Amino acid sequence: MMTDEQDSERSRTIRYQVPGRDKRTLFARSGLEQLRAVAAGEAPAPPISSHIGLEFVTVTEGDVVMTAVPDESHYNPIGSVHGGFFATVLDSACGCAVHTTLPVGVGYTSLEIKVSFLRPITADTGPVTAHGWVTRTGRSAVFAEADLRDSQGRVLATASSTCLVVRPDPAP
Template sequence: MPTNRSRTIHYQSPEADKKTLFERTGLEQLRALVDGTVSPPPISSHIGLEFISVSEGDVVMTAQPDESHYNPIGSIHGGFFATVLDSACGCAVHSTLPAGVGYTSLEIKVSFLRPITAETGTVTAHGWVTRRGKSASFAEADIRDSEGRVLATASSTCLIIQKGPAQ
């Protein structure tokens, strides 16, 4: 019989940050996450997501796959890949936005190239904007292992929202 395991997820409620979030540009918002002056979004604690670098139109982050992300065949579920890639694409777009402007993912296409398991260890996602438009932006991303092998790629379209959510 398999050994039961558990995982506890800790995060801070984003409600306090939401009130002032859209007073900053997207790049300022993401840099505040990097330097720790703003709490990371709750999804980060689910997948061990951390920012490594942020510049306009370009982000690098890491994620930590573990057994709690496994699918029935014993590898990391495709939802983990998709979540990391959606985060990388979305944050790359986010980094280009002026204050008061938000975005949401309209669509994402993910290509799974190699499996990820808990033994893969920390993976690195790189996201970059390929075209910034007034009402939509386009981005691409990839996930690599510690040896630089590409594990998955994505392309995404994000809707630009001229007034941030909850304003």
């Protein structure tokens, strides 16, 4: 027999804008300029932001602070927020910190991320804050770290990441 809590169906509508398909337009600004435009509402946020309530708080070179809002739609079978939520927020914080260091026309992609889960998150946790910062920059790879905290400043998870710098192909 199902309890009222088990059979109370909920829904969530996600609205987002599809990023531009023209890479020249997307990469016409430096990474820092791109993310500052998103933070200021002058450019659309990446679609993943809509899924987790991800928003920028601050964007400076090599350093970003973001917030996200966990809810029941992020739960795993044991009634807490799925590790994928943690990983997505931390990957975003690391990747965006890296992105702020890139010049016009240069991109990145995550090569690897290691996440350490330190405390559980539930819908009752409320908004969480991720801080991502670059620890080392190289020509082909950039290294970053991030932490995820609750409103009392308790560390919920940490991450370290390596991102591959993607440069445009030279003209033939």
